[in-house]
Amino acid sequence: MKKVLILGASGSIATLVEENLIEDSQVQMTLLVRHPERLTAAIRNDSRVTVVVADVIKDTATLTQAMRGQDLVYANLYGANLKQQGQAVVQAMQAAKVNRLIWISANGIYGEVPGKYGKWNQQMLGSTLDAYAAGAKVVESSSLAYTIIRPAWFSDKETINYELTQKGQTFKGTEVSRKSVAAYIGTLILDDSQAIKQSIGISEPHTEGAKPSFY
Numbered sequence: 235m236k237k238v239l240i241l242g243a244s245g246s247i248a249t250l251v252e253e254n255l256i257e258d259s260q261v262q263m264t265l266l267v268r269h270p271e272r273l274t275a276a277i278r279n280d281s282r283v284t285v286v287v288a289d290v291i292k293d294t295a296t297l298t299q300a301m302r303g304q305d306l307v308y309a310n311l312y313g314a315n316l317k318q319q320g321q322a323v324v325q326a327m328q329a330a331k332v333n334r335l336i337w338i339s340a341n342g343i344y345g346e347v348p349g350k351y352g353k354w355n356q357q358m359l360g361s362t363l364d365a366y367a368a369g370a371k372v373v374e375s376s377s378l379a380y381t382i383i384r385p386a387w388f389s390d391k392e393t394i395n396y397e398l399t400q401k402g403q404t405f406k407g408t409e410v411s412r413k414s415v416a417a418y419i420g421t422l423i424l425d426d427s428q429a430i431k432q433s434i435g436i437s438e439p440h441t442e443g444a445k446p447s448f449y
Contacts, residue, residue: 238423239264239301239332241290241323242310244272246388247338250416251308252277255423266290266300290319294326301330306426308336308419314361316369324376334426335373335380336419341435343367343384347405350444355387370433381422381429386410386437387446399435407437409446414438 238255240248243265255261256277264284267273277283288296290311301307307327311319320337327335341347342355343366356363373380384405391411396418399406418436422428441447 235260235262236306236424237262237264237304239266239304239307240310241266241307242312243267244269245310245312247412247415247419248308248310249274249277250412251310251419251423252283254416254420256280256282258424261423264300264304266297291315291322294322297322298326298329301326301332304330304332306334306336306423307332308423310338311369314365316365317372320369320372324372324378327378328376333379335378336422337370337373337380337382338419339370339382339384339433340366341384341386341405341437343370344401344433346399346401346403346435351408351442352405354445374433379430381431382433383415383419384433384435385415386435386441387449388412388415389438389446389448391438395438396436397439399437401433401435403435405435405437407439407441408443409441409448410437 244267262282266286266288270285270287286300342363347355370382386407387409389409389411394414394417396414
């Protein structure tokens with residue numbers, strides 16, 4: 235049985251990941267949320283799911299306790315205080331002796347997005363991009379076996395179609411479906427030996443341009 239702790243478990247990408255993992259009888263999930271009512275009933279009531287109501291920064295003791303015995307932590311967090319959230323997660327993982335972390339960030343945190351789209355992306359995200367960069371820096375500075383994922387802008391396409399870039403490579407594309415990102419996260423959870431200490435950009439092939447097609 236693989237035990238996975240999901241932080242920010244009521245988010246759109248996290249929900250899709252949970253819906254995929256619930257189909258695997260060998261996965262047990264602990265979902266840490268501030269608003270449990272936002273979880274779907276099918277996930278919330280499954281026998282292999284434990285729901286923990288807590289705030290990553292305010293409830294560090296609860297966070298650390300939730301991490302004990304987990305094989306992997308998947309953090310789908312956001313907000314202006316991502317640096318502080320990252321610090322809380324890293325410290326709790328170290329205290330609980332859990333080493334594997336999947337951390338969701340954003341495209342553009344390294345200035346890796348070129349041209350008109352890069353400028354548009356920076357203007358649209360503004361200080362949010364700085365927060366994502368600060369959170370990623372905390373994770374990269376830790377001793378954890380992390381994977382940082384930097385998605386392009388989310389679309390609601392039903393298709394799963396993505397390409398990956400490494401840190402140091404020019405980011406490709408402007409958009410990616412939520413289902414694609416969730417599918418990739420699922421592969422990392424089920425085979426957590428992949429992409430250790432890597433920062434991965436993810437986008438849909440052939441979506442280059444000045445901005446995503448839905449803007």
